[in-house]
Amino acid sequence: MNLTPTDWPVTKMANEKSPIGVFDSGLGGISVLKVLAENFPNESFVYLGDTARLPYGSKSGETIQQYTEQNLRWLAERESKVLIIACNTASSHFQGDNYQGIPVYNMIAPGSEAALQVSKTKVIGVLGTRATIQSQSYVKKLKELEPEVTVLSQACPMFVPLVEEGWNDDPITNLIVFRYIQSLFNKNSDEQLDTLILGCTHYPFLKNAIQKAVGSAVQLIESGDALSLSLKKDLELGRWQANPETLTEPSTQIHFASTDRSDFFENLARQLLAPLVPHQFSLAHL
Ligand code: DGL
Numbered sequence: 001m002n003l004t005p006t007d008w009p010v011t012k013m014a015n016e017k018s019p020i021g022v023f024d025s026g027l028g029g030i031s032v033l034k035v036l037a038e039n040f041p042n043e044s045f046v047y048l049g050d051t052a053r054l055p056y057g058s059k060s061g062e063t064i065q066q067y068t069e070q071n072l073r074w075l076a077e078r079e080s081k082v083l084i085i086a087c088n089t090a091s092s093h094f095q096g097d098n099y100q101g102i103p104v105y106n107m108i109a110p111g112s113e114a115a116l117q118v119s120k121t122k123v124i125g126v127l128g129t130r131a132t133i134q135s136q137s138y139v140k141k142l143k144e145l146e147p148e149v150t151v152l153s154q155a156c157p158m159f160v161p162l163v164e165e166g167w168n169d170d171p172i173t174n175l176i177v178f179r180y181i182q183s184l185f186n187k188n189s190d191e192q193l194d195t196l197i198l199g200c201t202h203y204p205f206l207k208n209a210i211q212k213a214v215g216s217a218v219q220l221i222e223s224g225d226a227l228s229l230s231l232k233k234d235l236e237l238g239r240w241q242a243n244p245e246t247l248t249e250p251s252t253q254i255h256f257a258s259t260d261r262s263d264f265f266e267n268l269a270r271q272l273l274a275p276l277v278p279h280q281f282s283l284a285h286l
Contacts, residue, residue: 022046023075027164031272034273040228042247044243044255056087058131061135071286109230116145120194124151125197126154127200132199154180160200160202169208196210198221
């Protein structure tokens with residue numbers, strides 16, 4: 001294990017060469033980080049996994065807000081020029097589009113827009129943590145964008161532990177996924193659900209199991225792709241500045257930090273990040 005023993009120094013002066021800050025409660029946000037790193041090969045990233053306090057999905061709104069604020073502050077203090085809330089649960093409990101003047105992106109709007117673009121029947125399913133589903137963040141956003149939409153929501157509290165355990169491809173995972181999906185379809189059997197939002201950044205790692213359970217006619221929406229598009233649009237509009245230099249050494253692209261250190265997490269993070277390799281693992285003190 002090569003986690004550095006102490007946190008790295010605080011600076012507040014972000015500039016165009018500064019990293020993009022990304023956080024999640026744990027390792028799920030890696031699904032978003034990978035898409036961003038691929039789409040923005042010249043940007044560097046600092047990823048914060050709040051592994052000491054995972055899961056967020058079963059916590060109260062107040063606690064999630066407090067954790068979100070602490071994570072944003074930590075990333076802002078590490079010079080992030082853009083802040084990505086790569087956690088739907090935290091996204092559902094953060095209002096606004098900036099933190100101390102730094103642009104903030106959440107997962108809810110891009111995922112909703114992408115789902116509405118592909119859905120023909122306008123019957124859209126949302127899978128998420130309990131806190132995300134209870135917040136109704138997707139229902140509100142989808143209805144704001146398309147008042148005629150029908151939204152079927154299903155909380156899947158057992159999915160996150162499966163991913164954090166590394167059981168992405170496992171017969172037990174298939175059974176659990178099937179059971180939640182069945183409940184989703186039971187909610188409204190006569191309507192034609194054709195699109196399903198994976199409303200938790202851990203869920204793309206269970207994509208194969210979820211696709212098997214819903215069948216090939218249902219289109220799965222991963223918010224990482226949609227978020228990437230919205231970042232590209234905003235870059236053109238000048239909301240944030242690209243790194244003017246070419247990142248010649250890809251291994252310097254990702255700095256990975258977590259609030260709890262363990263060999264297990266680090267190994268799993270490495271597996272989920274592959275083929276990307278973070279150049280540094282650190283322990284973050286919030
Ligand atoms: N990955 C987080 C999300 O997108 C949730 C994980 C958790 O419950 O902490 O909602």
